[in-house]
Amino acid sequence: xxxxxxxxxxxxLYLTDEQLRQGAEAMFFAYRGFTADPDRILAxxxxxxxxxxxxxxxxxxxxxxxxxLLAILxxxxxxxxxxxxxxxxxxxxxxxxGRTDKRERHLYLTAEGxxxxxxxxxxxxxxxxxxxRDAGPEAVAGFRRVLEAMMDPEMRHQYQRLREGRG
Amino acid sequence: xxxxxxxxxxxxLYLTDEQLRQGAEAMFFAYRGFTADPDRILAxxxxxxxxxxxxxxxxxxxxxxxxxLLAILxxxxxxxxxxxxxxxxxxxxxxxxGRTDKRERHLYLTAEGxxxxxxxxxxxxxxxxxxxRDAGPEAVAGFRRVLEAMMDPEMRHQYQRLREGRG
DNA sequence: CTTGGAATGTCAACAAGGCTGACTTAAAAT
DNA sequence: ATTTTAAGTCAGCCTTGTTGACATTCCAAG
Numbered sequence: 242x243x244x245x246x247x248x249x250x251x252x253x254l255y256l257t258d259e260q261l262r263q264g265a266e267a268m269f270f271a272y273r274g275f276t277a278d279p280d281r282i283l284a285x286x287x288x289x290x291x292x293x294x295x296x297x298x299x300x301x302x303x304x305x306x307x308x309x310l311l312a313i314l315x316x317x318x319x320x321x322x323x324x325x326x327x328x329x330x331x332x333x334x335x336x337x338x339g340r341t342d343k344r345e346r347h348l349y350l351t352a353e354g355x356x357x358x359x360x361x362x363x364x365x366x367x368x369x370x371x372x373x374r375d376a377g378p379e380a381v382a383g384f385r386r387v388l389e390a391m392m393d394p395e396m397r398h399q400y401q402r403l404r405e406g407r408g
Numbered sequence: 409x410x411x412x413x414x415x416x417x418x419x420x421l422y423l424t425d426e427q428l429r430q431g432a433e434a435m436f437f438a439y440r441g442f443t444a445d446p447d448r449i450l451a452x453x454x455x456x457x458x459x460x461x462x463x464x465x466x467x468x469x470x471x472x473x474x475x476x477l478l479a480i481l482x483x484x485x486x487x488x489x490x491x492x493x494x495x496x497x498x499x500x501x502x503x504x505x506g507r508t509d510k511r512e513r514h515l516y517l518t519a520e521g522x523x524x525x526x527x528x529x530x531x532x533x534x535x536x537x538x539x540x541r542d543a544g545p546e547a548v549a550g551f552r553r554v555l556e557a558m559m560d561p562e563m564r565h566q567y568q569r570l571r572e573g574r575g
Numbered sequence: 576c577t578t579g580g581a582a583t584g585t586c587a588a589c590a591a592g593g594c595t596g597a598c599t600t601a602a603a604a605t
Numbered sequence: 606a607t608t609t610t611a612a613g614t615c616a617g618c619c620t621t622g623t624t625g626a627c628a629t630t631c632c633a634a635g
C-alpha cells in the first residue's frame with residue numbers, strides 16, 4: 242500500500258514501506274549491539290540491564306528522587322525498587338531521606354557505584370564512538386534528529402530536560 | 409563512511425563524552441517509542457514483543473526455517489519454541505515439513521497471521537513514517553548509517569542479507 | 576488541632592520471556 | 606552403521622516487568 246506519492250520527481254523514497262521496514266530492522270539489530278557490551282559485563286555480576294539504567298541516570302542526576310527516576314525509566318515503582326534495593330544493599334547507591342520532605346529518598350552513587358557505572362558506560366561508549374566516527378558528523382546529526390522524532394512526546398521532554406540540565 | 413577527518417579545527421565535537429552520552433540516551437528513549445505502539449496492541453492479546461518479532465521476520469522471509477529464525481532473533485531455540493508453539497496453536501503460523509530435507513520446518517504466516525502482522529507493523533510504521541518525514545531524507549540516511557555501524561558485525565550481515573533478499 | 580486524602584516508598588506474589596541442561600526423534604551425511 | 610544435524614520437549618532458573626496491599630509522611634480542609 243502507500244508507496245504512493247513516491248513519484249514527485251525526486252524522492253520521498255525514504256518513506257516507502259520497504260524503507261520503513263528496513264528502518265525498523267535497523268533499530269532492532271542496532272539496539273542489540275548497543276546493549277551487548279554492558280550486558281556482557283553485567284552477566285558476570287548478579288545485575289542486569291535494569292541496574293545499568295539506574296546507575297546511568299543516577300550518575301547523570303545525583304540527588305534525584307525515586308519518583309523522578311520512575312518517570313525517566315518508565316517502569317513501575319515496585320519494579321525499580323527491587324533493582325534499587327540490591328544496589329543499595331551492595332553499597333553502590335546511597336539513599337538519603339529528604340530534609341525538607343521526609344517522604345522522598347534522594348539517590349547518589351557511592352565511589353564503588355561510580356566505578357561500575359564508568360566501566361559499563363565505557364564499554365558502551367567505545368562502540369558508539371566507533372559508530373559515530375565511521376558514520377561522520379552529518380550522519381550523527383541525522384541519527385539524533387530521527388531518534389528524537391521517534392520518541393513519545395513526554396519522553397522527548399525528559400530527554401531534552403536532561404540535555405539542558407548538563408549543558 | 410569517510411567524511412571522517414572532519415578536521416582538527418572544525419569538529420570532532422560529536423565525539424565528546426557528553427555527545428556520546430546523549431546518543432545513548434536518545435537510543436534508550438527512542439527504542440521505547442519504537443516499541444510502544446505494537447506493545448499496546450499486544451497487551452490486549454496474550455502475546456508479547458517476542459511474538460511480534462517472530463511474525464515480522466516470518467512475514468519478511470516466508471518459508472524460513474526455525475534455525476534461520478534463531479540466528480536472526482538471537483535467542484535460544486527453547487525460547488523461540490515457546491513463542492512459536494503458541495502462534496502455531498492459535499493458527500497464526502503454519503509449520504510445514506521440508507520437502508528436500510524433512511528435518512527442517514518451514515514457517516509461513518496464515519491469513520490470520522498476516523492480519524496481525526500488518527496491524528502491528530502499521531502501528532509501528534505510522535510513527536516511523538512521521539519521524540522520517542519530520543527529520544527529512546538527509547537525516548534518515550544518517551540515521552541508517554549510524555545504526556548500521558552500531559550493529560555487531562554478524563548482525564550487520566544478517567541485516568544486509570535481508571535487505572538484499574528483498575531488493 | 577485533627578483528620579482524611581495524596582504522595583512516596585516497601586513487601587509479596589505473579590507472568591513473560593530470556594537462559595542452561597538433558598533428552599528424544601527423525602533425517603542426513605559420512 | 607555410525608555420527609551429526611534439525612527440531613522439539615521438559616524442567617528449572619533468573620531478570621524484570623506487572624498488580625495489589627500496606628506503611629509512612631505531608632498537607633490542607635474542616
